[in-house]
Amino acid sequence: MSEYNVINSRAPRLDAPGKATGRAKYVDDMSLPGMLYGAILQSPLAHARILNIDTSRARSLPGVKAVVTAKEAGLVKYGVSPARYDETLYCHEKVRYVGDELAAVAAVDLETAMDALSLIQVDYEELPAVFTVEQAMAEGAPLLHDDYPRNISAEVHQEFGDVEAGFKQSDLIKTTTFVNKRQDAAFLEPHGCLAEFDLFGQLTLHTSTQVPHYVMRTVAMVLGIPVGQVRVVKPYVGGGFGPKCEATPLEMSACLLAKVTGKPVKMNYSREQVFLHSRARHQFIHTITTGVKKDGTLMALTNECHLEGGAYTSFGIATVYYSGSLLGGPYKLPNMKYDGYRVFTNRPACGAQRGHGGVAARAAWEQQLDMIAVDLGLDPVELRLRNIMSTGDVTCNVLDMSSLGMKECVEAVRDGSDWNAKRGKMTKGKGVGIACGFFVSGAGYPIYRSETFHSTVVIKLSEDGGTAQLLTGSAEIGQGSDTTMAMIAAEALGIKLSDVRVTSGDTDLAVDLGAYSSRQTLMTGHATKEAAEDVKRQVIEVLAQELSIPPVDIDFKNGLVVFKNGNVDFSKVRTSYIQEHRGWTDPPSGDLTFKEAARMAFLAKGTIVGTGKYKPGRLGGKYKGAAVGTSPAYGCSAQVVEVTVDMETGKVIIDRMTDAHDCGLAVNITSVEGQMEGSLSMGMGEALFEEVKFDGKGKILNANLGEYKIPTALDMPNVKTIIVESNEPNGPFGAKEVGEGAIMPTIPAILNAVYDATGVWIHELPLTPERVYRAIQQAKK
Amino acid sequence: MKRLIKLRVNDKDYELAVEPNQTLVDVLRYTLGLTGTKKGCEVGDCGSCTVIMDGKPVNSCLVLAVQANGRVIRTIEGVEADTGLHPLQVSFVDKGAVQCGFCTPGMVLSAQSLLERNPKPNEAEIRTAISGNLCRCTGYQKIVEAIHDCSEKMTR
Amino acid sequence: MLLPKFDYHEPATLGEACQVMGDLGQKTKALAGGTDLIVNMKKKILSPACLVYLGRIKEMKKIDSSNGLFKIGAGLTAAEVAEMEEIKNNYSALSRGASCLGSPLIRNLATIAGNLVSARPAADFPPPLMAYGARVVLKSSSGERVVSLDDFFKGPGQTLIAPEEILTEIVLDKLRPFSGAGYIKLGTRQTLEISLVNVAAFVSLDGPDGVIKTARIVLGAVGPVPLRAPSGEKALIGEKPSEALLAKAGEAAAFDSKPIDDYRGSAEYRRAMVDVLTRRALNEAINAARSNLN
The missing domain is CATH 3.30.390.50 (CO dehydrogenase flavoprotein, C-terminal domain)
Structure with a gap:
């Protein structure tokens, strides 16, 4: 039995009934009277100078209410990180990728808006374009941004320890180069938004976002209005996974058009535009060298990475740091050197996606570790266990593993998958592979440099004392954060989950940086817990006074008052409660209830409001870029994947997956499993199917969910999930992340299983039948 | 030119004037306000817009409203009973089959259609029945479990 | 994604359909399941001035087994073909092909006629049908012709069907023992x-x-x-x-x-x-x- 009353259970999600009945509202389900429809004009060319934009014909089309270009929008630079604002809402001098935004229109209906777009005449002078890292960095290559020679948008050079010395002490040194492909997050709901200015000039933007807070700040900056006059409200969101973690031209266009027309404006991206806007996973080209002792002890690692970044920086600076820093663990590694280059190309900008920056690096390294294990004649599990980090270890790049059940995860999947009976022992074409990984539980610092709290939470009690209203700016995007916060509040307050009502995703309610870097359970969770404790303290104080007992003698549990020192005569409180509620149908009986106590508190002090806040302390080292990768806690996981490879066609089928994840403490067990299963599915898609493909002119060939292939129900096997709980000291009730760490081992576990099945190492994703077939044929030669 | 069509949606009759180029999903969502039917791709790839038409689950983004004239349509709004959630919806809630929820209406309808045809499906049959409904959040595991759970409850 | 504007006809019988197709000529497309055509129209690859919807024509949804032949109405959907016992038992490869097409949702709309006439080189119906030696019946107001499926396809998206013709039926020989x-x-x-x-x-x-x-x-x-x-x-x-x-x-x-x-x-x-x-x-x-x- 759990020591908890609410958390650490399988409570059904609060949003599930609404979603299962179709009642839950997403942004395109909303409409406002007099609403206009907006549409965006995007560049058909990958790189071109804009000679002229003529909007006159579009403006004179009946039904068109506004046409805006850079002339109307201005040239305020924005981006994800203030360190590198390099976008303007609409292009002015040139376009840099197929899909770059040029103009937007608002009209009485979508048909008219689309017609108007086709009437905007843009004259271009086409420029030579670069599409690959190689082309972009070549001597004399055309530059996307004049200030960035060789198209390098960001570079990182770090060394921890003494790598050269580490290699000298090594018995085996292995180098491999690994390449993934550009991914799309392929959330089911395309971006959409609805903007409205009221008659006092206050803006409300309803939008499908992961980060209402950052959207609010960016919209205010770009439109030139005070932050306090912008309210961003997130309705239910149909998935994000990273790319909805920034203010989009769609959102800013809707706001601008609403400002210009004085009418509400609704805008959506089509599925094709979701691909064009992208901001999803980069392509990473990693060259990794690892040195080990004969017994498998890791001595040194060098990691050189080139990221194909697309036309703008977006999240890229963080990404290029992450693809180095996230190899610091979960193995004891004394010496590590990293050289990262993020490169501009004339393609859609890449950004963050589940496992930000670390997924390809992890795949490359975990595959190399298996190669080393084979060379040393060690079982891959054994090699990992010999180097495994545990609670209290600090990585060479100063990431503090304040809790780490990594060893427990490895042992759990080894035993849970029947590894010892299977590895190297199955028939040709069948195999198992293992891999590990870890991830941050919330970025240690906000995206913009600030002393801000990362989360604030308000909990108010209803005047009858019966309901705790939890107000938060955090973003429920499908991961279950509303339910998690309600459970944390109920637990901390000592009431039932059904007595908590959550309102979230609204910048007017509280401050929250949003749903990214797997931060909300820990960070919003902390603020929630603190707010609940604040409420609890206030109610206890009043009750203690009423009953003339010390406050420390009072506690709440499951909505009832617990007197720690035996029976207390509370008839006075009960009588007064009942007197106040004549005719009400629920006169309390038996134990004194929280509700009665909370009503007393209201009568004594007015509305009871508790607040909570959270920001991490100083984290990480002092070197340049030390902030990226820091976190108050790290989740970790291990996976074993079992595959069948058709040796004649190269087709890979995933037969079984066993995943163990250390989430500190599972606030909601079902939701933790759901995050694990979902991560595995996304990792499996990246491993086997997913690749955004382009023609020679920078146009996407498969900007749809038919040919950009995410796993279907028939591709996913049964997944066995094992939760490991290491009780994180920095987490609320010991909880930490699960949403992203669980994707880390998936790709390399598949790569390693395919090796076990075929005897072939494949260093490029995705493992399409053709790629696997070629590798098998190559090995035969 | 607009045409008059008759639709029976969730046991209610509608007479509507529609343009030939209006799709069924748009008429359901924007004319009838039945926004539980979602639009994820608009070209039949994702299944978010699944409705049951004349007893069969289809992508309503690929059906013209005029094509649906005279037909019987069930949307997610027609699944919920007067007494509360349909057992399938209860299973989806209980088993944690819902995350972002955008695929859920289509999933529920594909599953309901399966259970109407085959009350005791095995895992392969369940996976096949929902294989036109993409989900990016769950990895399908808990959706399959929910459908199985409902089948058990209803055939017990 | 909006569809371009078009005129719409909905004949109830094959005769009526042939009449309409004959009258309207070049800029007309027959609409069967729509799983290809509607997508291509949304993507603005095709914008026919007129659509003639064949889905109300009952004659195109029959199967007939007589005179040593097995005739399949071209208006049957992939799901119907996949589930038909007679086809499962006697033409298992056709049943297989039908059940591989798209997804369950697509299979409830897509028809044999549509799959053949849209003539995608990777389509699922043509190989099994050609393997069984299928012929297709092409009808117009001026009569009908029967064409071997071997000769039907001319290139990606191209067949020898004339603009006024409708592919109404597939004709297979009864399978001999062994x-x-x-x-x-x-x-x-x-x-x-x-x-x-x-x-x-x-x-x-x-x-x-x-x-x-x-x-x-x-x-x-x-x-x-x-x-x-x-x-x-x-x-x-x-x-x-x-x-x-x-x-x-x-x-x-x-x-x-x-x-x-x-x-x-x-x-x-x-x-x-x-x-x-x-x-x-x-x-x-x-x-x-x-x-x-x-």
């Missing part, structure tokens, strides 16, 4: 796939342990149209089935294929897969033939 077919599709995912390669094979044996009397091998996605593999077929005639024979036929079929490189796969890989899939499809066909005692 004949049968197989169909194998190779895609990246398990479903919702455009074939990388698909192969159907048909054989008829002169007895349960006898030699191969006739053979048809049809290759999809390795040419502008679904292709017969003449040298692959020739290698089989008069021979007793064996692993070596199938390997020979597979190699020959690979030689017959005309794949190209595109973003879905390379010509070289596709050619190699023709070999593999031909062997497997033949194997299925031989097993089906042996168990077909009729």
Whole structure:
């Protein structure tokens, strides 16, 4: 039995009934009277100078209410990180990728808006374009941004320890180069938004976002209005996974058009535009060298990475740091050197996606570790266990593993998958592979440099004392954060989950940086817990006074008052409660209830409001870029994947997956499993199917969910999930992340299983039948 | 030119004037306000817009409203009973089959259609029945479990 | 995504449909399941001035088994074809092909007629139908003609159907004893796939342990149209089935294929897969033939 009353259970999600009945509202389900429809004009060319934009014909089309270009929008630079604002809402001098935004229109209906777009005449002078890292960095290559020679948008050079010395002490040194492909997050709901200015000039933007807070700040900056006059409200969101973690031209266009027309404006991206806007996973080209002792002890690692970044920086600076820093663990590694280059190309900008920056690096390294294990004649599990980090270890790049059940995860999947009976022992074409990984539980610092709290939470009690209203700016995007916060509040307050009502995703309610870097359970969770404790303290104080007992003698549990020192005569409180509620149908009986106590508190002090806040302390080292990768806690996981490879066609089928994840403490067990299963599915898609493909002119060939292939129900096997709980000291009730760490081992576990099945190492994703077939044929030669 | 069509949606009759180029999903969502039917791709790839038409689950983004004239349509709004959630919806809630929820209406309808045809499906049959409904959040595991759970409850 | 504007007709009978198609001429498209046409119209690849919806025509949804023939209404959906007991039992490769098409939701809309007339080189209906020696009936107000499916396809998206014609029916011969077919599709995912390669094979044996009397091998996605593999077929005639024979036929079929490189796969890989899939499809066909005692 759990020591908890609410958390650490399988409570059904609060949003599930609404979603299962179709009642839950997403942004395109909303409409406002007099609403206009907006549409965006995007560049058909990958790189071109804009000679002229003529909007006159579009403006004179009946039904068109506004046409805006850079002339109307201005040239305020924005981006994800203030360190590198390099976008303007609409292009002015040139376009840099197929899909770059040029103009937007608002009209009485979508048909008219689309017609108007086709009437905007843009004259271009086409420029030579670069599409690959190689082309972009070549001597004399055309530059996307004049200030960035060789198209390098960001570079990182770090060394921890003494790598050269580490290699000298090594018995085996292995180098491999690994390449993934550009991914799309392929959330089911395309971006959409609805903007409205009221008659006092206050803006409300309803939008499908992961980060209402950052959207609010960016919209205010770009439109030139005070932050306090912008309210961003997130309705239910149909998935994000990273790319909805920034203010989009769609959102800013809707706001601008609403400002210009004085009418509400609704805008959506089509599925094709979701691909064009992208901001999803980069392509990473990693060259990794690892040195080990004969017994498998890791001595040194060098990691050189080139990221194909697309036309703008977006999240890229963080990404290029992450693809180095996230190899610091979960193995004891004394010496590590990293050289990262993020490169501009004339393609859609890449950004963050589940496992930000670390997924390809992890795949490359975990595959190399298996190669080393084979060379040393060690079982891959054994090699990992010999180097495994545990609670209290600090990585060479100063990431503090304040809790780490990594060893427990490895042992759990080894035993849970029947590894010892299977590895190297199955028939040709069948195999198992293992891999590990870890991830941050919330970025240690906000995206913009600030002393801000990362989360604030308000909990108010209803005047009858019966309901705790939890107000938060955090973003429920499908991961279950509303339910998690309600459970944390109920637990901390000592009431039932059904007595908590959550309102979230609204910048007017509280401050929250949003749903990214797997931060909300820990960070919003902390603020929630603190707010609940604040409420609890206030109610206890009043009750203690009423009953003339010390406050420390009072506690709440499951909505009832617990007197720690035996029976207390509370008839006075009960009588007064009942007197106040004549005719009400629920006169309390038996134990004194929280509700009665909370009503007393209201009568004594007015509305009871508790607040909570959270920001991490100083984290990480002092070197340049030390902030990226820091976190108050790290989740970790291990996976074993079992595959069948058709040796004649190269087709890979995933037969079984066993995943163990250390989430500190599972606030909601079902939701933790759901995050694990979902991560595995996304990792499996990246491993086997997913690749955004382009023609020679920078146009996407498969900007749809038919040919950009995410796993279907028939591709996913049964997944066995094992939760490991290491009780994180920095987490609320010991909880930490699960949403992203669980994707880390998936790709390399598949790569390693395919090796076990075929005897072939494949260093490029995705493992399409053709790629696997070629590798098998190559090995035969 | 607009045409008059008759639709029976969730046991209610509608007479509507529609343009030939209006799709069924748009008429359901924007004319009838039945926004539980979602639009994820608009070209039949994702299944978010699944409705049951004349007893069969289809992508309503690929059906013209005029094509649906005279037909019987069930949307997610027609699944919920007067007494509360349909057992399938209860299973989806209980088993944690819902995350972002955008695929859920289509999933529920594909599953309901399966259970109407085959009350005791095995895992392969369940996976096949929902294989036109993409989900990016769950990895399908808990959706399959929910459908199985409902089948058990209803055939017990 | 908005559809372009068009005029819409909804004939109730085949006669009426032929009349309308004849009157409207070039800028008209017949709308069957819509799973290709509507998508192409949304993407502005096609914008016909008029659509003639065939889905209300009951005559196009019948099957008829008489005079040694098996006739399938071209208006039947892939799901209906896949589930029809008569087809499952007698034309298992066709049933297989139908159940591989798109997704369950697509299969409830997509029709045989639509799948054939849209003439995608990787389509799922043509290989098994051609393997069974199918003919298609093309009707217009001026009469009807019956065309072998072998001759029907002219290129990607192109067939010899005239603008005023409607593909109404598929005609198959009743299967003789000891004949049968197989169909194998190779895609990246398990479903919702455009074939990388698909192969159907048909054989008829002169007895349960006898030699191969006739053979048809049809290759999809390795040419502008679904292709017969003449040298692959020739290698089989008069021979007793064996692993070596199938390997020979597979190699020959690979030689017959005309794949190209595109973003879905390379010509070289596709050619190699023709070999593999031909062997497997033949194997299925031989097993089906042996168990077909009729």
